[in-house]
Amino acid sequence: MRTSSNPAPLENPTALLSSSSGAPCVPVAAVREAPQLATATVTELPVRAQLQAATETATNTQTLTQPADGATWRRFHNHGIPEYLARRYWWAYLWSVSVWFFDHAFIINTILFGNYYKLMRAAISRLDPTFDGRVLQITCVYGAFTPSMAERMPNCEMHLMDVADVQLQSSRRKLRVAKGAAAAGATLSRMNAETLAYADNSFDKVVIFFLLHELPHDARARALEEAMRVLRPDGQLLIAEYGEQGGTHLMHRVKFLRNTLEAMEPFLGRFRKENLAEKIRATATRAGKNVADVFQLPVFGGFYRIVDFTMKPATAPNAAAQSRAGAS
Numbered sequence: 001m002r003t004s005s006n007p008a009p010l011e012n013p014t015a016l017l018s019s020s021s022g023a024p025c026v027p028v029a030a031v032r033e034a035p036q037l038a039t040a041t042v043t044e045l046p047v048r049a050q051l052q053a054a055t056e057t058a059t060n061t062q063t064l065t066q067p068a069d070g071a072t073w074r075r076f077h078n079h080g081i082p083e084y085l086a087r088r089y090w091w092a093y094l095w096s097v098s099v100w101f102f103d104h105a106f107i108i109n110t111i112l113f114g115n116y117y118k119l120m121r122a123a124i125s126r127l128d129p130t131f132d133g134r135v136l137q138i139t140c141v142y143g144a145f146t147p148s149m150a151e152r153m154p155n156c157e158m159h160l161m162d163v164a165d166v167q168l169q170s171s172r173r174k175l176r177v178a179k180g181a182a183a184a185g186a187t188l189s190r191m192n193a194e195t196l197a198y199a200d201n202s203f204d205k206v207v208i209f210f211l212l213h214e215l216p217h218d219a220r221a222r223a224l225e226e227a228m229r230v231l232r233p234d235g236q237l238l239i240a241e242y243g244e245q246g247g248t249h250l251m252h253r254v255k256f257l258r259n260t261l262e263a264m265e266p267f268l269g270r271f272r273k274e275n276l277a278e279k280i281r282a283t284a285t286r287a288g289k290n291v292a293d294v295f296q297l298p299v300f301g302g303f304y305r306i307v308d309f310t311m312k313p314a315t316a317p318n319a320a321a322q323s324r325a326g327a328s
């Protein structure tokens with residue numbers, strides 16, 4: 001296992017405390033009892049105790065009492081939760097009642113039009129069971145994806161982050177009953193996907209399961225920049241998402257279905273118009289990395305997709321020139 005007597009250092013802790021969206025980002029202690037991994041986590045921050053207290057307060061004060069202006073979402077816009085998440089998705093991800101409600105396989109499968117197991121199996125199958133390096137899952141998800149990933153790669157060093165403490169608690173409970181060392185030793189940290197608190201090139205694999213379409217355009221760009229920054233130059237970036245807008249799928253053609261989905265998912269429309277592979281290539285280039293290979297698997301007639309990017313280190317310009325000169 002490629003851990004870590006000399007773990008990857010954290011980025012500048014000062015940067016952890018604010019996101020580019022202006023909201024504070026509050027990383028807290030790893031939530032598993034994993035002393036062998038503790039040095040590789042945010043637990044080393046000098047502000048740990050203070051941040052832990054802030055998170056406990058966030059959790060304990062979560063209520064649905066109506067604030068003075070009548071906007072329930074404001075109750076959830078605290079302790080580093082980005083405004084778009086509180087405003088658009090408090091009812092889906094931040095309220096403990098909805099976390100309980102949505103975190104049932106039957107519900108998730110219904111939301112994904114019966115494709116939940118297929119998507120999960122397809123994504124998991126892209127992960128090498130013998131892998132023993134460091135993997136980061138960017139944000140928690142409902143259902144069994146995270147524990148299944150840990151069970152698929154029992155020898156890996158697994159990290160999971162999310163900005164919502166209620167989600168981290170839920171994932172922690174699921175990992176506790178999952179089999180294998182990866183689940184037992186997983187490190188869960190609270191931070192914003194737009195400002196990850198990990199060092200450059202510190203993960204061999206980064207996995208993003210149905211997050212990107214839930215981010216506004218600029219936040220999505222920042223989250224992808226961060227994913228690419230922390231990914232090793234020869235790493236793997238695995239994404240499960242909605243497909244690009246083709247116009248032929250029934251779900252696109254029937255206006256009622258399209259409008260209902262886009263009312264629930266306000267950032268999905270723009271996301272589906274983007275060319276994800278191109279975006280990842282450009283992001284990789286800016287991070288000094290290259291995409292070596294892209295595997296795409298359409299699911300449900302292309303309404304969903306699994307996209308698996310294999311990276312390779314960028315060739316330094318002068319090295320490329322030298323090799324061309326040597327060949328001529």
Ligand SMILES: C[S@@+](CC[C@H](N)C(=O)[O-])C[C@H]1O[C@@H](n2cnc3c(N)ncnc32)[C@H](O)[C@@H]1O
Nearest residue numbers: 093139140141142162163164167192193210211
């Ligand atoms: C991964 S997405 C949706 C997953 C998918 N619908 C499912 O549950 O299978 C939802 C998660 O992303 C988290 N999230 C959203 N924006 C975030 C951000 N900027 N930083 C960190 N976590 C974020 C939410 O707290 C929530 O736990």
